[in-house]
Amino acid sequence: MLVKATDMGVRRGERWIIRHVDLTVDRGQLIYLIGANGAGKSTCAKAILGLLAIDEGSVERIPALKVGYVPQRLALSPTLPLTVRRLMTLTERFPSSRIESALAAVGLHRLGDPPVTTLSGGEFQRLLLARALIHRPDLLVLDEPAQGVDMAGSGVLLDLIQDIRRDLQCGVLLISHDLHAAMSSGDDVVVLVPHEHDERSVGLVDPYTGAARQGSGQN
Numbered sequence: 728m729l730v731k732a733t734d735m736g737v738r739r740g741e742r743w744i745i746r747h748v749d750l751t752v753d754r755g756q757l758i759y760l761i762g763a764n765g766a767g768k769s770t771c772a773k774a775i776l777g778l779l780a781i782d783e784g785s786v787e788r789i790p791a792l793k794v795g796y797v798p799q800r801l802a803l804s805p806t807l808p809l810t811v812r813r814l815m816t817l818t819e820r821f822p823s824s825r826i827e828s829a830l831a832a833v834g835l836h837r838l839g840d841p842p843v844t845t846l847s848g849g850e851f852q853r854l855l856l857a858r859a860l861i862h863r864p865d866l867l868v869l870d871e872p873a874q875g876v877d878m879a880g881s882g883v884l885l886d887l888i889q890d891i892r893r894d895l896q897c898g899v900l901l902i903s904h905d906l907h908a909a910m911s912s913g914d915d916v917v918v919l920v921p922h923e924h925d926e927r928s929v930g931l932v933d934p935y936t937g938a939a940r941q942g943s944g945q946n
């Protein structure tokens with residue numbers, strides 16, 4: 728076990744953003760976290776990582792767990808002249824051999840050192856993956872790494888994630904909208920439903936779409 732959430736809940740005001748979530752990631756496992764927009768996937772990932780406090784249940788992490796995290800949104804200042812290699816060492820310095828091997832792992836080693844703003848969407852996502860990899864994490868948490876990547880590109884990205892998992896023997900928690908990939912390649916799939924725990928709509932939501940099935944239409 729790397730991380731284990733038991734009956735985890737996060738509340739904001741009156742509203743439970745997520746509740747009764749059970750999720751375990753073991754070494755070498757690929758666990759998918761899926762659900763519609765607003766279902767609480769990003770919240771769940773942050774709670775697992777300890778980046779936000781939980782209001783119910785528990786989260787256990789092995790001591791000294793090394794995490795590689797690619798958040799859904801990265802706040803990069805467009806005025807900051809960040810290059811590919813500079814981004815890799817933004818928070819911690821690494822020997823250049825280590826940077827090269829992380830870039831090679833995602834196929835970006837021949838790119839040179841251009842400003843990150845000139846990268847294509849797919850290249851940028853692979854760069855973020857390289858940045859998460861350089862720490863040689865035990866656990867990789869990827870929040871929609873295929874965003875803005877076309878279908879062929881997202882297949883490449885998934886293959887890459889599989890290679891990384893095999894090479895590092897790390898656990899991967901992958902947030903995705905690709906139900907097909909989740910069912911075919913995940914060791915486990917955790918599905919979150921938006922507004923599932925809102926008092927009004929309990930028992931009325933479709934477990935897959937999160938849409939109200941009948942009645943008031945309030946969801």
Ligand SMILES: Nc1ncnc2c1ncn2[C@@H]1O[C@H](COP(=O)(O)OP(=O)(O)OP(=O)(O)O)[C@@H](O)[C@H]1O
Pocket residue numbers: 739744762763764765766767768769770771799
């Ligand atoms: N700090 C916060 N305060 C209040 N509400 C929040 C906060 N963070 C998230 N939420 C709400 O919690 C819900 C879940 O948000 P979250 O970002 O976890 O969803 P998601 O499943 O990642 O969605 P998406 O697929 O759009 O990325 C949303 O309705 C969001 O508005």
Ligand SMILES: [Mg+2]
Pocket residue numbers: 768769770799870
């Ligand atoms: Mg999200």
